[in-house]
Amino acid sequence: MADGHITYTEDNLTDAVIARIRPDADPRVAEVMTALIRHLHAFVKEVRLTPQEWEQGIAFLTELGRWCDDKRQEVILLSDVLGVSMLVDAIANRHDASVSDTTVLGPFHRENPPRMKNGDNLSPGAPGTPLEIDVTVCDQDGKPLEGAQVDIWHTSAEGYYDSQIGDGEAHFMRGRFVTGPDGRVHCFTICPASYPVPHDGPVGRVLAAMGRGPMRPTHVHFWIKKPGYRDLITHIFKDGDPYLHEDAVFGVKASLVTDWSDGKLTYQFRIPRQDAA
Amino acid sequence: MADGHITYTEDNLTDAVIARIRPDADPRVAEVMTALIRHLHAFVKEVRLTPQEWEQGIAFLTELGRWCDDKRQEVILLSDVLGVSMLVDAIANRHDASVSDTTVLGPFHRENPPRMKNGDNLSPGAPGTPLEIDVTVCDQDGKPLEGAQVDIWHTSAEGYYDSQIGDGEAHFMRGRFVTGPDGRVHCFTICPASYPVPHDGPVGRVLAAMGRGPMRPTHVHFWIKKPGYRDLITHIFKDGDPYLHEDAVFGVKASLVTDWSDGKLTYQFRIPRQDAA
Numbered sequence: 001m002a003d004g005h006i007t008y009t010e011d012n013l014t015d016a017v018i019a020r021i022r023p024d025a026d027p028r029v030a031e032v033m034t035a036l037i038r039h040l041h042a043f044v045k046e047v048r049l050t051p052q053e054w055e056q057g058i059a060f061l062t063e064l065g066r067w068c069d070d071k072r073q074e075v076i077l078l079s080d081v082l083g084v085s086m087l088v089d090a091i092a093n094r095h096d097a098s099v100s101d102t103t104v105l106g107p108f109h110r111e112n113p114p115r116m117k118n119g120d121n122l123s124p125g126a127p128g129t130p131l132e133i134d135v136t137v138c139d140q141d142g143k144p145l146e147g148a149q150v151d152i153w154h155t156s157a158e159g160y161y162d163s164q165i166g167d168g169e170a171h172f173m174r175g176r177f178v179t180g181p182d183g184r185v186h187c188f189t190i191c192p193a194s195y196p197v198p199h200d201g202p203v204g205r206v207l208a209a210m211g212r213g214p215m216r217p218t219h220v221h222f223w224i225k226k227p228g229y230r231d232l233i234t235h236i237f238k239d240g241d242p243y244l245h246e247d248a249v250f251g252v253k254a255s256l257v258t259d260w261s262d263g264k265l266t267y268q269f270r271i272p273r274q275d276a277a
Numbered sequence: 278m279a280d281g282h283i284t285y286t287e288d289n290l291t292d293a294v295i296a297r298i299r300p301d302a303d304p305r306v307a308e309v310m311t312a313l314i315r316h317l318h319a320f321v322k323e324v325r326l327t328p329q330e331w332e333q334g335i336a337f338l339t340e341l342g343r344w345c346d347d348k349r350q351e352v353i354l355l356s357d358v359l360g361v362s363m364l365v366d367a368i369a370n371r372h373d374a375s376v377s378d379t380t381v382l383g384p385f386h387r388e389n390p391p392r393m394k395n396g397d398n399l400s401p402g403a404p405g406t407p408l409e410i411d412v413t414v415c416d417q418d419g420k421p422l423e424g425a426q427v428d429i430w431h432t433s434a435e436g437y438y439d440s441q442i443g444d445g446e447a448h449f450m451r452g453r454f455v456t457g458p459d460g461r462v463h464c465f466t467i468c469p470a471s472y473p474v475p476h477d478g479p480v481g482r483v484l485a486a487m488g489r490g491p492m493r494p495t496h497v498h499f500w501i502k503k504p505g506y507r508d509l510i511t512h513i514f515k516d517g518d519p520y521l522h523e524d525a526v527f528g529v530k531a532s533l534v535t536d537w538s539d540g541k542l543t544y545q546f547r548i549p550r551q552d553a554a
Contacts, residue, residue, distance in 0.1 A: 006522070006529065006531065007378070007529075007530040007531045007532065008360070008363055008367070008527050008529070008530065009367055010364065010367040010368055010371075013360050013363060013364050013367065013527060014360070014364075016360070016527065017359060017360035017527065020487065020489055020523070021487045021488065021489070022487065022488025022489065023488075024488055025486065025487050025488040026486065029486045029487065030487070031324055032324050032326070032330065033483075033486075033487055035320050035323045035324045036320055036359075037359055037360070039316040039317070039319055039320040039323075040316070040359060040361060041360065041361070041364055042316055043312050043313055043316040044361060044364050044365060044368070045364070045368070046312045046316075047308060047309050047312045048368050049309075049365055049368065050365075050368075050369060051365055051366070051369050053309065054356070054361075054362070054365045058350075058352050058353055058356065061338065061341065061342065061352045062341075062342050062345045062350070062352045063342065064338065064339075064342050065338065065339050065340065065341050065342015065343050065345070066342050066343065066345075067342075068339045068342070068343075073335075073339070075335050075338045075339045076335055079331070079335065082294060082313075082314055082317060083285070083290050083291070083293070083294035083314070083318065084317060084318070084321060084331075085331070086285055086290060087287065087290050087291075087318055087321050087322070088321060088326055088327075088328055088331045089328070090285070090286055090287040090290065091287055091321070091322070091325050091326065091327075092327060092328050094287075101284070206310075209302065209303065209306045209310075210297065210298045210299065210302050210306065210307070210310055211298065211299025211300075211301055211302040212297055212298070212299065245283070246297070250285050250290060250293065250294060252283065252284075252285070253284040253285065254283065254284045255284065
């Protein structure tokens with residue numbers, strides 16, 4: 001045995017790993033890595049992770065990346081079902097009650113959706129219960145905003161997005177509007193459905209192991225952009241949906257649940273100025 | 278707004294995600310996932326992870342799995358450089374000072390190495406400083422053990438394992454011995470070198486961001502197996518190596534550092550019975 005060499009143990013290893021971060025590292029990198037190492041080690045110690053469980057974890061993370069491609073993002077899905085995506089959203093979008101709540105973007109937004117104008121139909125010919133969408137984009141004080149870009153997208157009556165149907169190339173059940181002086185977007189479509197998040201991969205196995213279901217309650221997505229204002233990425237949920245209390249990705253907020261029983265989804269969005277606190 | 282729907286916030290989301298684990302889930306799954314969710318959320322809240330940083334994290338984890346193949350395991354490498362592998366090892370191998378210390382297996386062990394007998398040369402014709410290896414396998418009381426399988430492997434004088442040279446198919450600088458009644462393994466080889474862990478991928482970027490180097494100090498690997506005894510997976514390190522205090526994977530333990538200055542690596546391994554506390 002030689003003297004002067006540290007022996008890493010359960011008790012000193014965490015500090016030793018953190019101490020290895022050089023003083024000239026970017027301060028934010030140092031802050032994030034220090035917290036990550038501390039929590040990762042605390043987790044391993046708290047559950048006394050066994051070598052077999054560590055191997056399972058390694059295999060899981062390896063498989064996670066391999067499931068990802070243009071149409072599937074299994075790492076985001078993991079973040080969603082563990083509530084991490086909504087937590088990041090909550091931290092980034094703290095605000096008072098005068099602006100609309102945000103929720104997850106999800107993986108089904110597409111760039112360059114069909115351009116539409118008020119009165120158009122998002123889903124011409126699609127089977128399902130008719131739904132009228134009538135929403136207004138306002139500022140924090142309730143004043144209508146002109147020139148806001150509003151992307152709307154949702155599933156079919158069977159719970160599939162356009163990109164999940166056929167070859168996935170056609171754009172429907174989605175559209176892009178620009179508000180006029182009254183801030184209003186008004187269109188026709190069919191009522192979407194609740195649907196499962198993809199659960200045939202490693203994240204599905206984690207959900208099953210926890211005894212959790214993969215369903216998301218019925219919702220319509222909105223992404224509102226206007227120069228000088230903060231982007232609003234959110235959903236409006238359908239009241240009465242049986243999965244509202246067990247959304248697989250924890251995206252539901254009470255302020256985003258509305259009554260569609262008369263075949264109409266109405267909402268007044270309020271978006272804060274970019275420079276708002 | 279509809280009543281009766283929970284709104285997930287920074288304050289209640291962690292508990293809500295944990296509460297979703299069903300009572301009939303496997304108790305160990307519930308324990309591990311509860312701790313994982315709590316620490317993951319605590320990390321995100323502590324550093325106030327931004328959406329941009331979250332995106333970087335998602336991209337990093339996605340890339341990690343994509344770097345993995347038969348010859349590269351980037352997820353294990355991440356675990357190694359964050360000290361997690363050695364922490365799991367420390368928890369699994371708590372023992373008193375009468376048995377040998379363990380360290381990481383590393384990715385370069387191969388099944389079916391060349392069978393060797395005492396006096397053989399691990400690296401015939403390989404250039405480098407000669408090294409004689411003379412080790413004994415004993416039980417916890419220092420009594421030599423017959424019939425122990427001893428795998429030995431190490432790098433070339435340039436710091437490459439056989440699988441990293443040429444087409445990687447040839448086996449050299451490695452061998453498998455079985456001890457006789459004196460518990461001894463005695464062979465000849467050349468002195469290995471310090472070397473960098475693979476650092477051309479995502480884990481290399483994390484090391485660089487922390488200002489850390491990728492080097493591992495010079496060592497020879499041993500994996501000792503004997504029925505009725507616990508496996509011993511360890512290295513013996515060369516005293517005086519400049520990287521002993523900054524091993525990229527935190528594998529060094531004082532008891533595993535020995536003086537090779539006379540061209541000889543000697544060691545007495547002591548392995549515990551399977552049923553030892």
